[in-house]
Amino acid sequence: xxxxxxxxxxxxxxxxxxxxxxxxxxxxxxxxxxxxxxxxxxxxxxxxxxxxxxxxxxxxxxxxxxxxxxxxxxxxxxxxxxxxxxxxxxxxxxxxxxxxxxxxxxxxxxxxxxxxxxxxxxxxxxxxxxxxxxxxxxxxxxxxxxxxxxxxxxxxxxxxxxxxxxxxxxxxxxxxxxxxxxxxxxxxxxxxxxxxxxxxxxxxxxxxxxxxxxxxxxxxxxxxxxxxxxxxxxxxxxxxxxxxxxxxxxxxxxxxxxxxxxxxxxxxxxxxxxxxxxxxxxxxxxxxxxxxxxxxxxxxxxxxxxxxxx
Amino acid sequence: xxxxxxxxxxxxxxxxxxxxxxxxxxxxxxxxxxxxxxxxxxxxxxxxxxxxxxxxxxxxxxxxxxxxxxxxxxxxxxxxxxxxxxxxxxxxxxxxxxxxxxxxxxxxxxxxxxxxxxxxxxxxxxxxxxxxxxxxxxxxxxxxxxxxxxxxxxxxxxxxxxxxxxxxxxxxxxxxxxxxxxxxxxxxxxxxxxxxxxxxxxxxxxxxxxxxxxxxxxxxxxxxxxxxxxxxxxxxxxxxxxxxxxxxxxxxxxxxxxxxxxxxxxxxxxxxxxxxxxxxxxxxxxxxxxxxxxxxxxxxxxxxxxxxxxxxxxxxxxxxxxxxxxxxxxxxxxxxxxxxxxxxxxxxxxxxxxxxxxxxxxxxxxxxxxxxxxxxxxxxxxxxxxxxxxxxxxxxxxxxxxxxxxxxxxxxxxxxxxxxxxxxxxxxxxxxxxxxxxxxxxxxxxxxxxxxxxxxxxxxxxxxxxxxxxxxxxxxxxxxxxxxxxxxxxxxxxxxxxxxxxxxxxxxxxxxxxxxxxxxxxxxxxxxxxxxxxxxxxxxxxxx
Numbered sequence: 001x002x003x004x005x006x007x008x009x010x011x012x013x014x015x016x017x018x019x020x021x022x023x024x025x026x027x028x029x030x031x032x033x034x035x036x037x038x039x040x041x042x043x044x045x046x047x048x049x050x051x052x053x054x055x056x057x058x059x060x061x062x063x064x065x066x067x068x069x070x071x072x073x074x075x076x077x078x079x080x081x082x083x084x085x086x087x088x089x090x091x092x093x094x095x096x097x098x099x100x101x102x103x104x105x106x107x108x109x110x111x112x113x114x115x116x117x118x119x120x121x122x123x124x125x126x127x128x129x130x131x132x133x134x135x136x137x138x139x140x141x142x143x144x145x146x147x148x149x150x151x152x153x154x155x156x157x158x159x160x161x162x163x164x165x166x167x168x169x170x171x172x173x174x175x176x177x178x179x180x181x182x183x184x185x186x187x188x189x190x191x192x193x194x195x196x197x198x199x200x201x202x203x204x205x206x207x208x209x210x211x212x213x214x215x216x217x218x219x220x221x222x223x224x225x226x227x228x229x230x231x232x233x234x235x236x237x238x239x240x241x242x243x244x245x246x247x248x249x250x251x252x253x254x255x256x257x258x259x260x261x262x263x264x265x266x267x268x269x270x271x272x273x274x275x276x277x278x279x280x281x282x283x284x285x286x287x288x289x290x291x292x293x294x295x296x297x298x299x300x301x302x303x304x305x306x307x308x309x310x
Numbered sequence: 311x312x313x314x315x316x317x318x319x320x321x322x323x324x325x326x327x328x329x330x331x332x333x334x335x336x337x338x339x340x341x342x343x344x345x346x347x348x349x350x351x352x353x354x355x356x357x358x359x360x361x362x363x364x365x366x367x368x369x370x371x372x373x374x375x376x377x378x379x380x381x382x383x384x385x386x387x388x389x390x391x392x393x394x395x396x397x398x399x400x401x402x403x404x405x406x407x408x409x410x411x412x413x414x415x416x417x418x419x420x421x422x423x424x425x426x427x428x429x430x431x432x433x434x435x436x437x438x439x440x441x442x443x444x445x446x447x448x449x450x451x452x453x454x455x456x457x458x459x460x461x462x463x464x465x466x467x468x469x470x471x472x473x474x475x476x477x478x479x480x481x482x483x484x485x486x487x488x489x490x491x492x493x494x495x496x497x498x499x500x501x502x503x504x505x506x507x508x509x510x511x512x513x514x515x516x517x518x519x520x521x522x523x524x525x526x527x528x529x530x531x532x533x534x535x536x537x538x539x540x541x542x543x544x545x546x547x548x549x550x551x552x553x554x555x556x557x558x559x560x561x562x563x564x565x566x567x568x569x570x571x572x573x574x575x576x577x578x579x580x581x582x583x584x585x586x587x588x589x590x591x592x593x594x595x596x597x598x599x600x601x602x603x604x605x606x607x608x609x610x611x612x613x614x615x616x617x618x619x620x621x622x623x624x625x626x627x628x629x630x631x632x633x634x635x636x637x638x639x640x641x642x643x644x645x646x647x648x649x650x651x652x653x654x655x656x657x658x659x660x661x662x663x664x665x666x667x668x669x670x671x672x673x674x675x676x677x678x679x680x681x682x683x684x685x686x687x688x689x690x691x692x693x694x695x696x697x698x699x700x701x702x703x704x705x706x707x708x709x710x711x712x713x714x715x716x717x718x719x720x721x722x723x724x725x726x727x728x729x730x731x732x733x734x735x736x737x738x739x740x741x742x743x744x745x746x747x748x749x750x751x752x753x754x755x756x757x758x759x760x761x762x763x764x765x766x767x768x769x770x771x772x773x774x775x776x777x778x779x780x781x782x783x784x785x786x787x788x789x790x791x792x793x794x795x796x797x798x799x800x801x802x803x804x805x806x807x808x809x810x811x812x813x814x815x816x817x818x819x820x821x822x823x824x825x826x827x828x829x830x831x832x833x834x835x836x837x838x839x840x841x842x843x844x845x846x847x848x849x850x851x852x853x854x
Contacts, residue, residue, distance in 0.1 A: 190685035194746070197643040198699050198753065199672040208698075212689050295689060295733035 025292050025301035032288035035281035042278060046101050049094035053077075056091035058246060066264040081266045083257070089270055092253060096271065100249040101278075103160065104229045107167040112222045114168070115175020120214060122176070123183025124206055134180075137173045145170040146235060153241040163242055167229050178221055182214050216290045223286035227279035250275050314341040314382075315487050315519040316365070316404075321379030323357075323364055333377065335360055336543045342487065347513060347520040349534030349551065351527070353566075353768035357543040358523045362489050365521075366406055367396050383487070402432045405480035409492040411472035415464040421448070421475050422460030428482040447478040452508060470501035474508065481512065488513075489521045494529065498630035498795065503839040506532060525768065527570055528798070531555055532841035539563050552845045569773035570798070587757055587789055588619040588642075588675070593651035595637055611637045613813040615651075619757060624783065624790040626804035626821070628797060628836070634813040635793045636680075639761045642791070643677050644668065673703050676750035680762040682742035686734040692745055693730030696720070699752040706754060719748045724778060740771035747778070751786075759791045764799070776803055797840055801825050809833050 026033050050057075056077055062085070064074060069081035069089065080089040122130030140148075149166045156162055186192065187210070195205050234251020236242030238258075243249055248256075250271040257267025291297045323335035335357050342348045352358040363369045365381055367388070381388045383403060388396070408414050416424060425444035429435040435443050441460070448456035451474040464472060473493060480488055490509065494502040510533065513520050522533055530537055534551040539562065547560040558564045595612040612634045619625045627635045640646045642653060644660065653660045655671055663671070679685040686695055697716055700707050707715055717727035723744040734742055743763060750758055764775045776799070782788055794800050800807055801821060808818040809832070817830045828834045 190679045190681055191687040193640075193643075193645055194677070194679060194685050194749070195687075195698070196645055197672070197677045198702055198749075199669050200698070200702050204702070209687050213687075293689075295691075296735045 022292065025298070026288070028301045029288050029291075031284055035284040035288075038277065038281045039285065042097065043101070045094055046097040050098050053088075053091040053094050056088045057095040058087065060085035060087050062086050066260065066267070068264075069266045069270075080270055081264070083253075083267055084260060084264070089266065092248070093250070093270055093274060096248055096250050096253055097274070099160070099243065099247060100230060100233075100251065100275075103164055103167070103233055103243075103249065104226055107164045107171070107229050107233075108222050108226055110164065110168040111171040111225075112175055112218055115172050116179045116211070116214065116218055118172075119176040119179025120183045120206055120210055123180040124187055124202075124210060130180075133176070137176050140169070141173045145232065149232075149236055150239065150241060153236065158236075158241045158244055160243065160247075163233060163236060166236075167232055170232065171225055171229060174221065174225065175218065179214055179218060182217060183210055186210050186213055212293075216293045219289050220283075220286045223279070223282040226282050227275065230275050230279075314343050315384065316521070317341040317380075317382040317385075318361070318365070319380045319382065321361070321364065321381065322377040323360055323369070324375050324377050326373045326375060331375070331377075334543045335364070337379075338540075338543075338545050340538050340545060340548065342519045342521055344486075344519055345513070345517045346535045347510075347522055347533055349530040349537045350521060350523045350540060351525070351530045351537055351566075352540035353525055353770065355542070356540040358540050359491060360543075361540075362406070362491050362521070362523055365489065366400060366404065398432075401428060401485075402434075402483045403485055404487045404489065405483070405485040406489045406491065407473070407476045407480050407493050409495050411469070411476045412464060414476065415472060417464055420461050420463055421467070425460075425475070425479050425482055428479050432483050434483055443482070444478075447482055448475070450481070451475070451478045451512075452504075453478075468501075470497055470505060473497065473505055477505075477508065477512070481516065484516060485518065487519045487521065489523070491523045492525070493522070495524070495526070499797070499839040500630065500835060502529075503841065506841060509533070526841075527555075527566065527769065528841040528843075531843035533844075539566070552843070555843065566770060569770045584621040584623065586618055587621050587623075587656065588791075589654040589657075590618070590638075590642070591616045591652045591654070593638065593641060593653065594649045595634075595641055595646065596649045610813050612641065615810075615813075615815055617808055617815070617818065619789050619791060621756070621789055622783070622787050623806065624792055624804045626792045626794060626800040626807045627810055628794060628800050628807060629810035630795060630836075632812065633810040635810050636761055638810075639677065639759050639791070639793055642675065642759060644672070673699065673706070673753035674755055675757045675759065676753050676755040677759040677761060678743065678746050678750055678763040680765060682739050682746060682766070685746055686742055688734055690733075691730065692720075692732055692734065692737075695734070695745060696730075696748045696752050699749065703753065706752075715752075719751055722751065722782075723748045724774075738771075740767050740775065743767065743775060744778070747782075751782070755788070757789045757791065759793070761793045762795070763792075765794060765796060772799070779803070797825070797836065809836065 026036060061082075064078065064082040064086035066084055067074060067078055067082035067086065069079065072079060074082075077088040077090055080093070082088055083092065118133060122133050149170065152166050153162060192205060192209060195209055200208070230249075230251050233242055233249060234255050237249065237252035238255035243252055253271035254268050254275070257264065257271070260267050288301075292301055318338060318340050321335055321338050322333060324331045324333040326332075338357075338361065340348070340350075350358045350361065360369070360374075364376065365388070369376075376389060379389070383399065388399065391399070415421075419427075422441055422444045425447055426435075426440035429440040429443055434440075445456045445460050448460060453459050453471060453474055459467075464475075467475060477493075493509070494505050497505060506529065509520070509522075512518070520533075522529075524530055524533075531551060536549065537551045537554050538545050538548040539554065539560065540546070541562045547554060547558065547563045549559075554563065555567065558567055593612055593615045594610075597609040597611055599607040599609065615634075615638060617625065627638060629635045637646070641648050648661055652662075655675065658667070658671065660668060660671060690698075693716055696719060697712055700712055716730055720727050720729055725741065725744055725748070729737075734745065737745065746763075747758075760779070764772045767775060779790065780803070783790065790804075792800065792804055804821050806819065807821045807824050809816045809824070809830070811832050817824060817828065817833045824833065825837060828837050
């Protein structure tokens with residue numbers, strides 16, 4: 001370490017940008033690195049893929065109905081087989097990725113942002129407002145999520161935006177509760193009293209002291225939640241109140257393949273595999289994020305020459 | 311005294327870590343004779359508790375490993391026994407009393423049942439006979455009305471009473487050796503005095519050997535027949551307590567004894583004619599606890615407290631837990647709302663001036679908190695922690711001067727400028743408290759409130775901190791409001807002292823006067839409760 005102190009310098013090594021430090025920490029954890037590469041490729045595919053493949057995802061050819069996978073004689077597009085209408089599974093997985101990811105990411109991001117805001121507010125400020133919010137949360141929890149979604153979507157009509165909103169609402173209590181519980185604990189710590197005695201304003205305490213310590217947990221919760229959101233969305237699609245055809249998602253593909261489980265396992269297997277792989281990678285990466293943002297744990301990801309004496 | 315009850319020979323204990331075996335007990339030898347009290351004295355990390363755990367077979371193995379040595383109870387090596395044979399010895403022949411009785415008593419069983427269980431497990435007594443014995447034991451350790459109290463649960467007992475219950479449990483099987491691991495550390499001085507005298511009485515009655523583990527020199531001098539001083543896993547000195555205390559041989563023992571507040575130079579006289587900085591009048595704080603179906607409860611935490619602090623002066627507030635001394639600090643820092651009363655800072659009533667003026671005044675008065683482990687945000691680097699005041703009070707320093715000032719402050723409190731990029735968890739308790747002091751100093755305050763700021767630190771670290779505070783006081787002309795339960799410390803650091811008991815000020819005056827001629831019975835009790843060396847028969851405290 002150099003002898004020149006810099007105010008607010010979080011990086012451990014001298015003269016290295018934050019992203020370079022993060023990248024070197026990612027390299028120290030091969031599992032997280034693989035997960036990050038997979039997710040990057042997935043996002044790139046979801047952005048670029050549909051431009052090339054959208055035609056093949058909807059062209060049906062009854063001659064290729066339920067074509068089994070791993071045969072190249074019908075062209076590389078059919079390496080993963082074809083669905084019940086003879087459409088290329090590969091093309092559909094690529095095209096379906098876009099909407100699946102958009103819906104799940106938006107819904108999770110939305111419920112996380114709103115949930116953390118409300119949770120931290122109710123936890124830190126308290127008062128009757130927070131009691132009201134917490135009781136409303138209890139109502140949302142005690143009401144079956146799918147039923148709520150059915151009723152609301154039936155009334156306001158199924159559209160991508162509405163599906164996202166209703167999924168976000170359903171997951172909200174989880175974030176509120178977790179963020180609130182952690183805030184309640186952090187609020188009592190002495191460093192909050194210390195900040196108050198310095199004259200730090202309440203918003204600054206919340207943003208500078210509380211939120212940075214709450215976020216790592218929330219990222220982990222969000223990663224786990226991602227899978228539930230994809231599955232909930234597929235349930236809605238299955239009931240006809242989710243994404244409306246011709247648009248489709250991985251969840252909808254699993255739902256549509258369900259009736260061919262005995263004759264064409266690949267119709268459900270591949271979209272299911274994608275959901276699982278995506279969620280797994282998110283979890284692994286979230287785990288890494290938590291370690292990397294915790295000064296106490298961070299040394300595990302740093303080369304020994306970078307290490308303090310911790 | 312006779313033959314040894316317990317002998318430890320060449321004991322070496324290590325912990326297996328990622329970097330290989332880390333030896334933490336290096337080849338120690340000690341023995342405890344029948345009826346004797348051996349004090350094992352040491353600071354945190356000296357290995358005294360690991361030694362006790364090894365005797366009781368409480369070490370987690372792995373990661374711990376006993377590398378070599380013998381632990382002999384009447385010549386029988388405890389380390390070679392099977393688990394079943396151990397169970398015959400633990401609790402029956404050797405009993406242990408821990409620092410925190412609440413953590414070692416089961417919250418869902420009555421006290422009587424827990425003591426009776428010790429008897430039944432070891433087959434000493436059973437059924438109603440065990441219960442009767444339990445009641446007798448409770449009576450023996452000074453719990454009034456044992457028939458009724460035996461049916462109560464741990465939470466219905468006070469801290470001192472719980473420790474008495476733990477002692478009763480340890481005595482149940484009439485062990486030959488009792489290990490007391492910091493038995494009075496968590497207790498108030500007056501309660502500590504009672505527990506220590508109980509322990510002394512019981513060892514005489516039962517003829518037990520006692521191994522008393524402590525970091526407190528006055529407890530050691532008060533209790534020990536012999537003392538073994540431990541440092542970093544080694545016994546550096548052992549001998550008759552008085553001989554060790556009066557003629558220490560090893561440099562570490564000498565340093566430890568020099569770190570005693572008594573041994574430190576007395577502070578200079580209070581400044582005469584200095585302007586008044588803080589004036590508190592009729593400060594009162596009530597906590598209101600809504601009772602639901604029962605009637606609501608009002609707790610008077612602070613009752614009509616008035617005092618002043620002059621520039622450059624150190625005023626100490628002493629009192630036991632629940633005396634309201636910390637509440638006073640929180641009220642002064644405006645962390646809690648005041649029920650009634652006035653706080654004048656340089657003649658301005660802090661509670662009446664507007665929010666803006668309050669904010670401006672705030673940085674003139676700063677606080678250092680008790681627990682250095684929770685008072686620093688674990689997610690912030692030391693540099694960010696210390697410079698936080700400047701982002702709040704932007705008028706203190708221009709941005710360009712901050713890096714320089716940060717380095718200055720770190721040097722001032724005895725740290726190094728390159729510590730700025732590290733995080734709190736990389737520092738020891740004493741170092742963290744230095745960081746907290748640097749943060750307070752960053753506000754450029756005139757008055758620093760220290761709320762038990764050095765109480766949780768080791769004696770030698772404590773002495774360094776007091777030295778630092780004294781140095782800062784002389785150099786920067788600071789005033790302190792020093793809140794503590796430790797009379798020794800206050801006696802040599804404060805100019806004036808204020809004694810509090812359950813929210814009231816009992817007595818206040820010049821430190822020397824209050825300590826040498828206490829007027830009120832409570833102050834006398836407090837002063838006399840400080841454990842005195844066994845060999846010191848005089849009742850009055852020695853003059854300073």
